[in-house]
Amino acid sequence: EDKVVQSPLSLVVHEGDTVTLNCSYEVTNFRSLLWYKQEKKAPTFLFMLTSSGIEKKSGRLSSILDKKELFSILNITATQTGDSAIYLCAVEPSSNTGKLIFGQGTTLQVKP
Amino acid sequence: NAGVTQTPKFQVLKTGQSMTLQCAQDMNHNSMYWYRQDPGMGLRLIYYSASEGTTDKGEVPNGYNVSRLNKREFSLRLESAAPSQTSVYFCASRGGLAGALSIYNEQFFGPGTRLTVL
Numbered sequence: 431e432d433k434v435v436q437s438p439l440s441l442v443v444h445e446g447d448t449v450t451l452n453c454s455y456e457v458t459n460f461r462s463l464l465w466y467k468q469e470k471k472a473p474t475f476l477f478m479l480t481s482s483g484i485e486k487k488s489g490r491l492s493s494i495l496d497k498k499e500l501f502s503i504l505n506i507t508a509t510q511t512g513d514s515a516i517y518l519c520a521v522e523p524s525s526n527t528g529k530l531i532f533g534q535g536t537t538l539q540v541k542p
Numbered sequence: 543n544a545g546v547t548q549t550p551k552f553q554v555l556k557t558g559q560s561m562t563l564q565c566a567q568d569m570n571h572n573s574m575y576w577y578r579q580d581p582g583m584g585l586r587l588i589y590y591s592a593s594e595g596t597t598d599k600g601e602v603p604n605g606y607n608v609s610r611l612n613k614r615e616f617s618l619r620l621e622s623a624a625p626s627q628t629s630v631y632f633c634a635s636r637g638g639l640a641g642a643l644s645i646y647n648e649q650f651f652g653p654g655t656r657l658t659v660l
Contacts (some may be wrong), residue, residue, distance in 0.1 A: 439582070464648060472546075472632060472651035473585070518584060527592045528598065528636045530571045530649060532584035 432457040434521050436533035444541050447509050451536045453519030454501040463495055463502050464530065466518040473518055476504070509540045543568050546658035548633050554658045555623045563618040563655050565633030574616035575600075576608060578629040585632065591616055594607060600609040623659045631655045 434455045443449055455463065462480045466473035477486040479495035479502060486493050490509075506513055515520050520530040525531045546567045555561055567574065572593050577585040587600030591610040605627060607619045616635075620627060634649040 434584075434586075471653045475648040475650070478648055520585075527590060527598070528589060528649070529575070529587060530585075532577075532586070534582055534584045 432521070432523055432531050434519055434531050434533035434538050436517075436519050438536060439534060440539075441538040442539045442541065443509055445510055447540075448505065448507045449509060449538065451494055451504040451506075451517050451519075452501060454530075455519075455533075456500065457521050457531065459496065460497045460523035461522045461524040464522070465493055465502075465504050465522045466520065468516040468518055468535070469514075476517075487494045495531070499509070506538075509538075511540050511542055514538060514540045544637055545569065546633055546650050548631075548652040548655050550655060551626060551653065552656050555620075556660050557624060559623050560619065560621050561623065562620075563631055563633075563657075564615070565617065565642045565652060566615045567635040567650070568614065569635060569650065570613070570628065570639060571635035572613070572648075574610065574648065575634040576606075576616070576618045577632045577634065578602065578627075579654075580629050588631075590613070620657075623657075625659045627657065628659045629657060631657060654660075 465476040482497040576588040589608040633652040
């Protein structure tokens, strides 16, 4: 059975800290891995990763994929209170459907 | 562009009542999806429509039905609501051709419907 596991499930840090969120997966015929940020409402897209070792960056956020060890990490440097959210990892197995399998999410709280 | 819209935003039902959640997208996307989100469980796929005219079950389809009315609209129906269906429901859409790996692969989500079944 395909599955995606995120860790930690929750995290509390102070502004300025650096955090690393983990996502491991077991899927048949991996196609891509996606990270989303969810604040009060809908998840918003952060990154899509398809190849090992290529870092994706957007401001203070970065992510990398290891297809051999079947995991991805999401790094946030110099955290701000606005980074407080649920971070969701999802994997798309190779198929003609575009279905995503989501992990449980990591709830990040950044304190002033 | 409004993106993905959902109605209603909130709904309270009694056990056994029925209702339909509406979803529409104006991005000319081929694929559409319905998820439910419960605390500590991430998003779980209920049903999806990979292209207009097709629908398929996801991970948790029991108690739900869907209709892909046209390319824009994808509705989710609860025929006889149960307390276990209390959840936040998200609709999503995805561009590109089904099965194509492209930079347009991410799913775009609607604002969600918070449903409570008493």
